[in-house]
Amino acid sequence: MKSNSQQVKVFLRCRPPLKRELSSGQYRSVVSCNVERPNSVNIRVERDGQTFIKTFDFDGVFNQTANQLDVYKRVAVHSIEEMLKGYDCTIFAYGQTGTGKTYTMEGRPSRETKWDVNSDAGLIPRVCQHLFEELENIDSEYSVQISYVELYNEKLRDLLSPHYSELKLLNDSKGNVIIEGVEEVVVHSNENVYDCLDGCWKRKTASTKMNENSSRSHTVFTITTHVKSRNSGEEDILITGKLHLVDLAGSENIGRSGATNMRAQEAGKINKSLLTLGRVITALVEKTGRVPYRDSLLTRILQNSLGGKAKTNIIATISPAHINLEETLSTCIYASRAKFIENQPEVNQTLTKKALIKEYTMIIERLRKDLYTTRSKNGIYLSEERYEEIMGQLAQKDHESSTLSISVSSLQEKCDELTNANSSLRTELRETLKELKQGNKRNEELSEKLLASQKELNVSNIKINEKEYIITVQEETERKLREETKALRNIMDLLKNDQQIVYSACEELANHHRKQIAVIRRVEDCLYRNASSLLL
Structure with missing residues (x-):
């Protein structure tokens, strides 16, 4: 980074949920501020059934409860000090339609607005009141001029002028972009500013599904100060400073906003200019060489603020609703990239x-x-002198035109080369798409086979579970049978012992019976002998 370079400061502001979002019953917040890192914001992304958290870092983050005074003190107070030192400063709001850009820049102003009191007043009324308060405190002569222009459908018009003539952008001798014929009104107090602004609320607005009072144009409110001072040689000098307060129209999804016919054409112009702004930011961050400032009037107006000699602050506004997730992510991505834009602020030449x-x-x-x-x-x-001066300028323009023609020729050659390369890339893309289709077809076949295999696997798992259950029951039955067998063996052992006892008793009884029979036989023999003797 060069010693005098300064990066663009980017702040993020998240608006609170709207009543219609809460009443729909489908509102979900996807934005949360990081408690441990107050300058960071977390975006919750849900895709394919998975949840991811994307974190973005900024120079400052204002959550849903932040008020207008907090934003002003953090973003704009320092810009007034720099403007009075002779710098060009820019503050602009960028984001999706309906996220509070106009509320941040304009708010609901009142003539009783005080810059250091909390109210609904935005940056513009607070800057004007604060600026005159600072100027009254310096012991020097000063003058203040204001201008207010609108860029609508790629046409510039003056909001402070009673006429609706179209304005043009020109480059001065120093290469700075100026608006030819713009009305610069000298104001002496904050009341004078309100007198001018009360009669110039002609900005194009319209109602859409996303915003009841959607801004359909970009506006640039410019304050120019001239302060008299003295140099080291005690000579009077004039210090000139400028502050541009830019309220950009919001990018929108035409399908969701319900824009049709003229509203859709306006949205197309708005999105085109904002797309060019995104390409300018990308070119400045990536240092690609050519920055497409001339592709849009908006980027030409902001040329000095992005990569130029101004000190720039950006306020990116987002919605917390899940339905606006894509636009919120896009805003955060561009805003976080804009942090790396390097400006080379220089004090304006003093006269x-x-x-x-x-x-x-x-x-x-x-x-x-x-x-x-x-x-x-x-x-x-x-006058002839003026005519010759104009002719000289035309000659210079012709020379520049011829130089540009040569550049265009070389660019055309490069374009042809790129076209050829593009053709070959298209051919490769078609082949790749063809292969991709074949791969998708194979993938579908494999998916079908996988489903069939999954079904077979499920059936096999069921059978395995049944077998495992049967085996478990069989093992339990065998265990019980073993226990019953063991019990029966014990009973058989007891029966064997009882049988032996019975056998012994029977043996004794048989012996006793044999003895009795022997006795009976002897008695019979004796009786027989006795009977025989008696008979004899």
């Missing part, structure tokens, strides 16, 4: 009193000659 008088004298002399030649009506309505 001494003599140089200023000399410049005004030259302008008066040129106008006097133009007026004289106009009155004389000699066929030339400009």
